[in-house]
Amino acid sequence: MTVRGTQTREDAVVSIVGGGVHGTHLAVRLLESGLVTHDQLRIVDPNGLLGNFRRQCEQCGLRELRSPFVHTIDTDPFSLGAYARSNGRTDELRSSGFGGDRPVASLFFDHTETVCATYDLDSLLIEERVTGLDERSTGVHLETTAGSFDTDWCLLAVGYGGSRTLPEWADALPHDAPATHVWNPEFDPAEIGPRASVGIVGGGITAAQLATALARPGREVTMFARTPISVESLEAKSEWMHFSSAVEQLQALPPASEARAQVVDDARNDGTVPPHVFQPLRRAIGREAVGLQQTTVEECTSAGGIIVVTCENGRARCLDRLAFATGFGSPYDAGLFGKLRTMSSLAVGYRGAPVLDDDTLRWRRADGSLSRVFVSGAAARQVLGPFAPNIIGAREAGALVVDELERAVAAGASVSPRPADGVE
Numbered sequence: 001m002t003v004r005g006t007q008t009r010e011d012a013v014v015s016i017v018g019g020g021v022h023g024t025h026l027a028v029r030l031l032e033s034g035l036v037t038h039d040q041l042r043i044v045d046p047n048g049l050l051g052n053f054r055r056q057c058e059q060c061g062l063r064e065l066r067s068p069f070v071h072t073i074d075t076d077p078f079s080l081g082a083y084a085r086s087n088g089r090t091d092e093l094r095s096s097g098f099g100g101d102r103p104v105a106s107l108f109f110d111h112t113e114t115v116c117a118t119y120d121l122d123s124l125l126i127e128e129r130v131t132g133l134d135e136r137s138t139g140v141h142l143e144t145t146a147g148s149f150d151t152d153w154c155l156l157a158v159g160y161g162g163s164r165t166l167p168e169w170a171d172a173l174p175h176d177a178p179a180t181h182v183w184n185p186e187f188d189p190a191e192i193g194p195r196a197s198v199g200i201v202g203g204g205i206t207a208a209q210l211a212t213a214l215a216r217p218g219r220e221v222t223m224f225a226r227t228p229i230s231v232e233s234l235e236a237k238s239e240w241m242h243f244s245s246a247v248e249q250l251q252a253l254p255p256a257s258e259a260r261a262q263v264v265d266d267a268r269n270d271g272t273v274p275p276h277v278f279q280p281l282r283r284a285i286g287r288e289a290v291g292l293q294q295t296t297v298e299e300c301t302s303a304g305g306i307i308v309v310t311c312e313n314g315r316a317r318c319l320d321r322l323a324f325a326t327g328f329g330s331p332y333d334a335g336l337f338g339k340l341r342t343m344s345s346l347a348v349g350y351r352g353a354p355v356l357d358d359d360t361l362r363w364r365r366a367d368g369s370l371s372r373v374f375v376s377g378a379a380a381r382q383v384l385g386p387f388a389p390n391i392i393g394a395r396e397a398g399a400l401v402v403d404e405l406e407r408a409v410a411a412g413a414s415v416s417p418r419p420a421d422g423v424e
C-alpha cells in the first residue's frame, strides 16, 4: 500500500475516505479535539488533499468562491481572514454586498495548504481509491486499490464520487468526439486552441464561469442554455445555512425518503449564477466575446474532429469543441456509494440514499442499529439540507461527528469501541 509521509502502520482508529474539503476539515477537527493522534488517523484519496476540488475550480476557470471567507476548512472561522491580513492579501477578499467577503481561489487554496501543513495532514494520506467497505467484528474493513486494512471508525467524504449529468444524446457520440463533461478529469481548458469555436451546454454557474474564462479575441464561445440565466447569490436560502428550523422540518420527514429528496431538490438554487459571475459574463456577451443561445440542444453528431449540434429551433452549429457544464449526478449512483447501495448491509432508501442518523450522521445498518460508518458531504444532504455538500456543510458535519465520537469515548473510555461497549 502506498503511504505518503511517515505513516507505516496500516490499521487505524479513524479512517477518512476522501481528502477534499469535507475530509480535510474532519481530519482537522479530529486532531484538534485530541480524540485521535496522527498515527491513529488516515485519509485515503487517490487525488491527494483537495486535489479534486482544486482541479474542478481550474477546469471551470473559477476566480472567486461563492461562499464567504468564514467558510474555511480550519476550525477557526476567522483563520482565512487572519491569513489574508498577515500576508498582505486582503485585496484578495472581494466584497459580496451582503454577508462576509469572498476569497479569490488562490487565497482560499493557499490558506488550505497552510492549514494542511499546520496539522501535517500530508503524513496521514494514503493515495489510493477505496473500492469496498464492510463491517466486521474487528471494525470496518476497507478495500483499496492496493490492499486492505481495518479501522474502528470510517468517515465517508467522497463528494459526488464522479457522478455527472449528461444530456441523453451525449451517449451516442463516438469516444473520440471532441466533447466532454467539464468535470471529466481529462478536460483541460488550457488545451483549447486560441481560434477554436467552443460550445458549452448549460446555463448555470459552471457554464457561465467557463464561458467567461474561455472568451478571447479570435475564439468563438457559445453557451447553449435551456432557460434564461437566473441570478442568485447563494445555492439556497440562507436560512438553510443555520442548520436550525429548516433542517428540523426536513428531518421531521422519514429518513432517506422521496419526500426529503424533494424538499432538498426544491430548496437548491441549482442552475443559477451568482452576481459576481453574472456581471463578467454579461460584459463578455455585450462585447460579443460570448454568444448566448437560449435553446435546447436536441442532437449532436461528430465526424472528422468536428461536432455538429442541432438545436430545438432547427439551427445547426459546427464546433471544434463541446463542453458539458450540466452538473453533478446523484452522489449515490457512482463510485463507492454506487457499490455500497447494492453490496453492503447498510440501509439505503429512495434512489439509494444512505439511511443516516440525523443527530450523528452515522449510517444505519439494515436492522436499524448504528454502524461505525459516518457520512459527510453531498451524500448527507437528506440530513443537513441543500448546503450539505458545501464548506459550511463540512463544518456542521464535523461538529456532529466529533460530538458523537466524544460521546463514544465518554461511554466506552476509548475512541475505538467494539459493539460490546454499548455505544451502538
Ligand SMILES: Cc1cc2nc3c(=O)[nH]c(=O)nc-3n(C[C@H](O)[C@H](O)[C@H](O)COP(=O)(O)OP(=O)(O)OC[C@H]3O[C@@H](n4cnc5c(N)ncnc54)[C@H](O)[C@@H]3O)c2cc1C
Pocket (backbone or CB within 6 Å): 017, 018, 019, 020, 021, 022, 023, 044, 045, 046, 047, 048, 050, 051, 052, 053, 056, 057, 060, 062, 064, 065, 066, 067, 071, 128, 129, 130, 131, 157, 158, 159, 160, 161, 162, 335, 336, 376, 377, 378, 389, 390, 391, 392
Ligand atoms: C467549481 C466549484 C466551486 C465551488 N465553490 C464553492 C464555494 O465557493 N463555497 C462552498 O461552500 N462550496 C463550493 N462548492 C461546493 C463544495 O464545497 C465543493 O464541491 C467541495 O469540494 C465538496 O467537498 P467534498 O470533500 O465533499 O468533495 P470533493 O472535493 O469532491 O472531495 C471528495 C474526495 O473524495 C475522493 N474520493 C472519491 N471517491 C473515493 C474513493 N472511492 N476512495 C478514496 N477517495 C475517494 C475524491 O478523489 C475527492 O478528492 C464548489 C464546487 C465546485 C465544483
